[in-house]
Amino acid sequence: MPTEPDHYEVLQVSPNAEPGVILAAYRRLAQTYHPDVNPDPRAPERMRRLNRALEILSDPDKRAEYDRRRLRRLALQHMADQPGVPYGTLYGEGQAVGWRARVARLSLGWLAIAGGLGVVLAALVMILLRDTSDSGGNSAVTGSRTAGQSPGAAVAGASVAPSPTTTPPPGGSGTFSNGTWLVGEEIAPGMWRAIRSRTCLWKRLSSIEGTSDTVAGSGSSLTVEIRPTDAAFWSEGCGWWTQILEAPSAAPGDPFGPGTWLVNKEIEPGLWQNSDSSEGCRWTRLSSLDGTPSAITATGSGTSIITIEIVKSDRAFDSWGCGTWTRVGD
Incomplete structure (x- = not known):
């Protein structure tokens, strides 16, 4: 069975991270590894890992269960690495070092007593872990969501989005x-x-x-x-x-390509003709850009050369698969 990844390491956050910090970390890393912006062939797999980590850590129940699995895995790993010190450094490296330093100074009799106490403590820890595991996910876990916070969900290249949060995008990204x-x-x-x-x-x-x-x-x-x-x-x-709107050409009367361009600002009103409809040219004149039903003034498509009149009252002109548009008249 493949080893479960450390989702906290995948998102580069602390196991005690709050939900908002986790979501902000996901969005920051997605800007680097999303296949839409990263041509690296390893990017889709990295994005899949990010999505899986967010799915687990943004859901309180899934995160609580994962935290229990992770704690048991770390304990077993440490026992395998240092079989004589059960659960040792799970409680902090400083504590472990101090314990070893004190043990080094004890007599053999005290060492025997301390060894017996260590076995008892290890047994108590294992009982506590077992009780926590049997609680059905109802126990509190540090860093879990508080009541009333909604989990998010994300799928690479698909819709939907984590539930809205007040955590803004990275500062200055725009x-x-x-x-x-x-x-x-x-x-x-x-x-x-x-x-x-x-x-x-x-x-x-x-x-x-x-x-x-x-x-x-x-x-x-x-x-x-x-x-x-x-x-x-x-x-x-x-x-x-x-929000940085780059014009499609140097001047509003110059030829332009596919996209949605502002009339009177980025392209001039007048008669415009396209250069290539072999892919199926589609175009739309828009009176507004808010997506309401009344926003579409006119629309059409075709596989032959098209001449369109864009008027001053149009808010924008949208086209795709039409090649280059050239102004041919007023």
């Missing part, structure tokens, strides 16, 4: 990835753009109860406007979100 994030606490409202996207899907949530009527807006565009009144924002397959 980005966030897939999952569910609290607006105003973890991410700021405003205009956000997806980078390194695959098949992006997103939802603006008016509450975090999880029912369908909490969706304030949804879409697949790579630029979205998150409202200050939104409770949370969820996305999947969008890579990373940033």
Whole structure:
């Protein structure tokens, strides 16, 4: 049977870490090892280990059971390494060193007495461990969640996200990835753009109860406007979100490629023609970027060259698989 990994080492946190610290560590490491951003062939396996560690350590019951398994494993390992000192350094290296120093100064008679006491103490420890194991996961474990905190869940390349937390993304990053994030606490409202996207899907949530009527807006565009009144924002397959909006070209009238671009700011109104529809060009004119049903002004797709009129009242223009768009008229 394969050895269970040390999930605390995987997430690089202390066994006493609070749930918020664990989640923050997961998000920090995911920014390095997620396959969307790391081409290393070992990255998917590392991400799988991160997801498994978060699944265990973010659930109070699973974490309590894992902590018991981990303690027993460490005790057995130490007994194998130092069979004469049962459970020795589990209680601290300083204590073990002090014990050995004192033993070295004792007479043989005292050593015999001390040895007998050591056997009794070891037996008591084993009884306590057995009682804890038989308690069915109800005993408290240092670092477990307190009542009322929700566990998170994460799957590499999949949706869903850990339950929202007040722990913000790493300071100064200005980005966030897939999952569910609290607006105003973890991410700021405003205009956000997806980078390194695959098949992006997103939802603006008016509450975090999880029912369908909490969706304030949804879409697949790579630029979205998150409202200050939104409770949370969820996305999947969008890579990373940033508030640094880089224009697709040097000037608004210059040719541009796939993406969701702001009209009048990043691209000019007028007649635009694409260069390649062989992959199936799809396009959408948007009156807003909030994902409401009224946001779509016009949409279409095709496999032949297309000419589109983008008007001044459009908020943005979204396209994919259309090659390069070139302005051909006013």
